[in-house]
Amino acid sequence: MRFVSAAAALLLLTQTATALPQAASAAATAVSLPSPNLVLAGTVRGSQNQTYFSIPFQVPAGVHRITVRFTHDKMAEHTVLNLGIADPERFRGNSGGDKQQFTLSDSDATPSYLPGAILPGTWKLLISVPNIRPNVTAHYHAKIWFNLHIDDTSFTEHPLNSQRGWYRGDLHMHTAHSDGSCLNQTGQPVPCPLFVTAQTAAKRGLDFIAITDHNAVSQYDDERELQPYFDKLLLIPGREMTTFHGHANIWGTTRYVDYRVGTAHAPDINAMFRAAHRLSALVSINHPEAPSGEICMGCGWTANPPADMRLVNAVEVMNGNGGRGFFSGVHFWQSQLARGYRLTAVGGSDNHHGDWLPSQEGSVGSPTTVVHAANLSVAAILAGIRAGHVFLDLSGSRDRLLTLRAVADGRAAAMGDDLALPAGTSVAFTLHVVDCAGDTAKWYVDGKAVSALPSMPVASADATLHAAWTTDGRRHWIRAEVRDASGKLVLFGNPVYLNFDLTNAH
Ligand SMILES: [Zn+2]
Ligand SMILES: [Zn+2]
Known part of the structure; x- marks a missing residue:
């Protein structure tokens, strides 16, 4: 067993952190992960058949995500090593021999593992040895990354499609993780499982969606599970930052951003936007011309002090508006362009009913935002939006x-x-x-x-x-x-x- 020293681990952590802005700006075509922060290697002998052992490692303060890739040899000889993990206080999951790689963070984890706080201290890989032959010596290799950027910003480390082209999607929708509802088996409206919305989007032929539940981060754990199943539908981490003075989507981070504008957590709207940008997220103002007041609390864009439009990437110029006819934000958008700001016009269904039929305005994909991107990955789609290589299809065609x-x-x-x-x-x-x-x-x-x-x-x-x-x-x-x-x-x-x-x- 070999450990990288704690000092070296911290050095690697520092190097990873400084490399992040470059990784964020590059539209990924093929993903090569940065060097791991820790590499743990060792051997398992035949005498360890049907035993358990653990591999301790140190997690420094400031880590919010751990990603583990575990491999071993001698599989042809039927050597089986099962994998699990424990934090300094509790068991955090076991994937048996099923998954060679997993990630866990504050908000989301690979199925088999529990999301939650990443405590600093001694963690342990929990290894079970269901089978190793008496005369076999196997070698294992565990790579461990802290705060791996690709796992903070995407639920897949590889583009779902490597082709450059136009990709169709919906950037604004709600599920059970906020106020989305659909009909249950007896026809009653209930909080709508995220799967329903994703399934509707897939059936509609969309290439990407951003589930943007209000100020929530719990949706990411579902999306982490669903992304491998929806291998043609990119799930973009999203959230509708819902303030008392306007709503804005942020896309491209699973990290928490404080929505409590006007408090020490986010003194004004620009502090909230800067926090999103520090996580390399995009910011888009939603339905800016919606009414405010008791008819729709906080819906219109009334931020004061005003938003610094240099911190905004896009404006939702067409909103699905609950099927009551598209709600336009074109006037607001154009008034910003007149001031010299280049803001990408995007659309969003703002769908709250994942089971609505595609023929219904405001259903998932109505309107559709169509983005020209280098490939179908979160980085490339967001780069296309950032660049304004976008048109809206209000008919939601394919x-x-x-x-x-x-x-x-x-x-x-x-x-x-x-x-x-x-x-x-x-x-x-x-x-x-x-x-x-x-x-x-x-x-x-x-x-x-x-x-x-x-x-x-x-x-x-x-x-x-x-x-x-x-x-x-x-x-x-x-x-x-x-x-x-x-x-x-x-x-x-x-x-x-x-x-x-x-x-x-x-
Ligand atoms: Zn809204
Ligand atoms: Zn919304």
Whole structure:
């Protein structure tokens, strides 16, 4: 048995911590884990058949997550070593010979293991030896990571799909972990198990979802269990930070963020946002134009002091609104863009009834947020949202597309990108729309229709439309959307930005 010394372990911990920002900013294509903080190795001999032993190791203060990978050889000789773990005070789980790797943290743990406080002190791997032949000597190897970033930010360490492309999802929904309900076997509304919502999303063909229960972190333990089952549906850690003066989703961390704005825990809304960013989460303001007061307590965006919009990544411009027709946040969003902030327009069903049928507005995936990402991982989807490579599909289809590309001075920009251009430059726009034949494409400059960019009919199921606009060298944003014959919004694109010099800090 070999231990890395405590001093070396702390050094490794420090190195891991300093490496985190880089890991967070890189869109992962293939995951290689950092060096473990501890490596424990040893041997098991035939004389230990049907015995138990433990492997102690030290957990320093400041650890909130432990991840263990345990392997051994001589499996061909039917050597079996079963794995469990105990903290300084209690048994924390046993996965037998079933799982070679597990993680446990304050909020969530691999099934077989108990989430909860990670106490500093002496922990023990609990090893059972159901079988080892008399003449066999086996070698085991345990790698232990403290505060492994990928396990704090994702329920899978590998992308569910390695292809670059458009991925469809829902970023806002509620389950039994807050106020989501669905009908039980006798037709009574009860707290709705998270599985129901995930199953509905999978049946709808979504690629990702963020369960965003109000100020809760208990949902992550369910998601840790469900992610391997939903191997085509990425579960993004999410939470609706629900304050008395507005709601905001944070995505991409399982760590606790204090929602008690106005207290020493979070003196103002910006302190809460900074806490989320320190954990590499994205921040999105929800339904900002909802009413406040007793009709909907804390729903509208009334934060005071006001939010520093450099700390905000996105705004929910379409909210499912309980099936009462989409609730728009477009005016609020546009007013921020007019001030020079590049905030990605996203949608969210805000679904509270995971069993609603897909035909119902406000059901899971209605609206759908469609993100162009390097692959289907939490890091890549959030990078796509951060970059504004996003459109909304209000019909919740599986195939509709809206892509906008601008070319000027030999440079190209997609939705969410910025071009710095002098006055008098002609910008050529190419709008590609799929499965919207008979609908109409509309253009907006700084949120307004302009005569230089008239509406255009979408003539075919795979339509490419061209337009040009000459810039005056000032700051502008130009976007497109598609409406059906009745004027109903079908697809909503993010803008291409021109001459935006004020960019968000995160
Ligand atoms: Zn809300
Ligand atoms: Zn909500």
